[in-house]
Amino acid sequence: MTVVVVIHAPEEAEGLIRWGMLFALSMEDERLAVLHRSVIQAASIEAHIQRWEKDHQVVPELEIRCFGAEADEDTILDELRKPEVSLAVLGQNRFSSCGSEILAMNRKIFERAVCDSVLIRLSSRSVEECDTILIPSAGGPHSCLALKLGSRIASRFEGTITPLFVEPEIGDEDGQAVGLRILQRTIVEAGLDLNDSDHIQPEVVVSNVVEKGVYEASHRKSYDLILCGASNGLTVKRKLFGAIPPKMVDGDEGMALAVIRRRYPVSHRIRDSFERFFQLRIPQLERESRIALFDRLQTNSRWSFDFVFLMILATGIASFGLMQDSPAVVIGAMLVAPLMTPLLGSGLALVQGNLPLLRACLKSICLGFLAALLVGGFLGWTGPLGELTGELAGRGNPSLLDFGVAMLSGVAASYCVARPGLSSALAGVAIAAALVPPIATVGISLTLQEWTNAEGAALLFGTNVVTIILASCFTFFAIGIRGQTGNKQLWAHRAIALLLVLLVLLIIPLAATLLIRSASQS
Numbered sequence: 001m002t003v004v005v006v007i008h009a010p011e012e013a014e015g016l017i018r019w020g021m022l023f024a025l026s027m028e029d030e031r032l033a034v035l036h037r038s039v040i041q042a043a044s045i046e047a048h049i050q051r052w053e054k055d056h057q058v059v060p061e062l063e064i065r066c067f068g069a070e071a072d073e074d075t076i077l078d079e080l081r082k083p084e085v086s087l088a089v090l091g092q093n094r095f096s097s098c099g100s101e102i103l104a105m106n107r108k109i110f111e112r113a114v115c116d117s118v119l120i121r122l123s124s125r126s127v128e129e130c131d132t133i134l135i136p137s138a139g140g141p142h143s144c145l146a147l148k149l150g151s152r153i154a155s156r157f158e159g160t161i162t163p164l165f166v167e168p169e170i171g172d173e174d175g176q177a178v179g180l181r182i183l184q185r186t187i188v189e190a191g192l193d194l195n196d197s198d199h200i201q202p203e204v205v206v207s208n209v210v211e212k213g214v215y216e217a218s219h220r221k222s223y224d225l226i227l228c229g230a231s232n233g234l235t236v237k238r239k240l241f242g243a244i245p246p247k248m249v250d251g252d253e254g255m256a257l258a259v260i261r262r263r264y265p266v267s268h269r270i271r272d273s274f275e276r277f278f279q280l281r282i283p284q285l286e287r288e289s290r291i292a293l294f295d296r297l298q299t300n301s302r303w304s305f306d307f308v309f310l311m312i313l314a315t316g317i318a319s320f321g322l323m324q325d326s327p328a329v330v331i332g333a334m335l336v337a338p339l340m341t342p343l344l345g346s347g348l349a350l351v352q353g354n355l356p357l358l359r360a361c362l363k364s365i366c367l368g369f370l371a372a373l374l375v376g377g378f379l380g381w382t383g384p385l386g387e388l389t390g391e392l393a394g395r396g397n398p399s400l401l402d403f404g405v406a407m408l409s410g411v412a413a414s415y416c417v418a419r420p421g422l423s424s425a426l427a428g429v430a431i432a433a434a435l436v437p438p439i440a441t442v443g444i445s446l447t448l449q450e451w452t453n454a455e456g457a458a459l460l461f462g463t464n465v466v467t468i469i470l471a472s473c474f475t476f477f478a479i480g481i482r483g484q485t486g487n488k489q490l491w492a493h494r495a496i497a498l499l500l501v502l503l504v505l506l507i508i509p510l511a512a513t514l515l516i517r518s519a520s521q522s
Contacts, residue, residue, distance in 0.1 A: 001086035002063075003027070006076055006109070007036040007045075008102045012091045014048045015122035019256070020089050021052050022130055023118070024060040026152040030086065031061035035079060038066050055128060073105045073112070080113045088117045110261060116145060120258040127256070130224040131159020136166065136214050139186045141262045142229030147190035149260065150227045155199065162223070163187055163202045166213030179204035223255045230261040284480030285418060293418050293481075294348070298357055300338070301345030303364045308371055310338045311436070315372040318440040319379040325389035330437050337436040339368050343465060344414050347472030352483035353492045365465065372436055376443025388450055395434070395441040396453030398460035399514040403507060406464045410471025418479055435464055463506045470499055 005020035007013050017034060024032040034045055045064055053059045067075060080088050090106040110119045133150040137143040150161045163186065167179030183202050187194055194200065207213035218226055285293065314337035321329030342364035349358035388396070416422040438461035445454035473496065483492065 001027070002031050002033050002082075002084050003060075003087045003089065004033045004035060004080060004085050004115075005089045006091075006106070007034065007040060008091065008106075009037075010040050010044065012122060013040055013045060014051075015127065015256075016089060016091055016120070017045070017048045018052055018127040019118075019120055019122075019258075021056075021059065022127065022153055022156075023087060023089060023149070025058065026149070026156050027086070031063065032059075033063040033065065033085075035065050035067055035076070037071070038068055040066075042066065073108050076105075076109055077112055080109070080115050085115045088113050088115055090117065090119050092119045092121045110259075114264045116260065116263045118258050118260045120256055123256045125255075127224075129157045129159075130154065131157035132221070132223045132225075133159070133161045134164055134214075134218055134221075134223045134226045135161055136164045136210070136217075136226070136228045137183060137186045138165065138210075138229070139182065139189070140229065142260060143186055144190040144229070145262045146227045146229040146260045147187065147192060150225070151190075151192055151199070153225075160199055160201050162217070162221070163200065164214065164217050165202075165204050166210045167204055167206050168208050169206055176204050176206065179206070218255070225256045225258060228257075228259050230259050282478050289418065289420075290481065292420070296417070297341065297345040297348050298360075301342040301357070301361045301364055303360070303367055307338050307364060307368065310336055311368045311371050312375055314338075314436045315375040315440050316379065318437045319376050319383075319444060322389060322391045322395075322437065322440055322444060323380070323383055323385045325391050327391065330391060333436055333440075334434060339365065339435045340413055340468070342368070343410075343435075343468045344417055344472045346469045347410075347414060347474075348476055348481065350469070350473045350492045350496055351476045351481045354483070355491065358495075369439055369461075372439040373443045376440035377447055378443075379440075380444030380447035383444075385444070385448065388445070388448065388453060391437075392441050392444060392450075393453060395438050395460055396445060396450070396456035397513065398456055398463065398510055399517060400507065400510045401514065402460055403463055403467060403510055406467035407471050409464075410468035411475050413468070414472035414475040415479070418476065435461065438464070459506065459509060463503075463510065466499055466503050466506060470496070470503065 003020055003024040005016050007016050013036065020032050020034065024030040034049075036042075036045055042064060049059065049062065065079075067079075079085070088109070090110055092103060092106060106119065110117045130153050133154050135143075135146050135150045137147060147161070147163060154161045163183055165179040165183040165186075167176070167182075180202065183204060184194060187200065187202065192200060203217055205213040205217050207216065214226070214228075314333045317336060318330055318333030321327070321331075321333060342361040345361040346358055346365070348354070349361060438457045441457035442454045442461070445451075445457060
């Protein structure tokens with residue numbers, strides 16, 4: 001496995017190389033790869049490595065590679081996606097030649113890299129060894145990784161680590177006891193030995209402000225490194241970097257600050273692979289096209305007078321067509337119905353993690369369904385129909401083939417609405433994706449007391465809704481729509497998973513109907 005150090009400026013080269021050496025040598029079977037910008041001479045990198053070897057007599061297996069001065073974050077992320085990369089080491093420094101753009105790039109790489117990542121703010125002291133490490137630990141996978149790595153580094157120099165927990169003020173004695181119990185659980189979770197008091201020295205600070213508690217603990221003892229897991233998010237990381245005064249970083253006794261994030265789980269890496277696959281093979285939407293798409297779907301997905309008026313008209317046309325057994329009239333109703341737009345808006349909301357848009361779309365879908373159901377039921381109750389027509393019966397007996405139609409219609413509709421030049425194809429998509437006729441069928445069948453047919457039509461509508469939302473979600477992602485990352489989009493991931501489970505439950509009776517048809521025909 002390989003530890004990769006990414007160097008952007010000559011001033012940070014020596015410090016990052018030395019920390020990269022420490023990380024690589026403290027981890028078993030690790031090699032070190034140094035990636036540097038072309039503005040840094042390879043001879044300078046080699047000189048820093050030779051000085052380390054002279055001081056410590058040991059270096060890991062090395063590889064030095066240069067990337068162009070114009071390389072962006074995606075270029076570096078591609079290097080970090082290689083399966084042999086186990087840890088990325090990035091700088092968060094204040095050097096004059098490291099502009100704000102480079103610092104922002106490193107933060108983005110830290111957040112997006114699929115491997116374990118360390119973002120480190122170097123001290124002005126030359127790193128010779130690291131035997132005292134303060135590790136703020138709030139539990140979770142990132143804190144556990146910080147404890148493991150910190151323990152390995154300190155053990156190499158027969159030093160100590162200080163796991164730290166900042167407990168809110170609930171009374172000093174109780175706060176200390178509660179904090180110590182939580183800290184002990186975290187240490188055990190990280191796989192460390194609680195009884196090794198010579199190596200592990202837990203500490204609890206009572207404070208309502210996390211970064212203030214960390215500062216208090218760091219002020220009591222001279223540490224070589226503060227290593228914090230990213231469990232509390234990027235905001236706390238930024239506050240931590242700002243909470244430590246410059247005098248504790250600069251000078252001969254200065255300490256380094258680092259935040260570590262565990263590699264993404266398998267699900268995130270699979271998502272990342274899909275994203276790169278689509279970027280290479282499918283034309284991605286330009287920024288202006290994305291803005292136009294967002295505006296169009298957000299505006300047209302809202303419940304409004306225009307929406308309800310068109311729903312009533314479409315349902316009335318569909319109901320008369322169904323009762324007359326006229327496919328042409330039913331097709332006309334499909335062209336008028338506005339229900340496709342909030343379904344596509346729901347797919348967009350799930351990709352973006354846009355909860356307000358999802359709520360607006362779901363409101364339009366639910367109220368639109370109720371309005372269409374009432375209109376269909378009213379026309380069925382007042383109409384002269386005495387039995388089911390062929391059009392009504394056909395929509396009350398859906399099969400797996402209808403699922404296929406809905407899936408392809410969702411893909412086609414979302415792709416066409418995202419590409420303004422293909423808007424002429426939307427009429428055909430609206431005809432293929434039957435949304436209002438099944439609702440009208442439910443209402444009419446209920447007035448005729450045809451319960452089985454009403455149930456089948458409801459199943460068809462539910463399948464169309466769920467499938468079109470998921471298909472549009474997939475299509476929007478494939479053509480370049482991205483949303484928030486991390487925990488901010490967790491609800492969207494759960495909603496997609498729920499829709500997938502619901503789709504499976506809907507597919508079961510559809511598949512059974514198709515099998516029954518096939519058996520009766522054979």
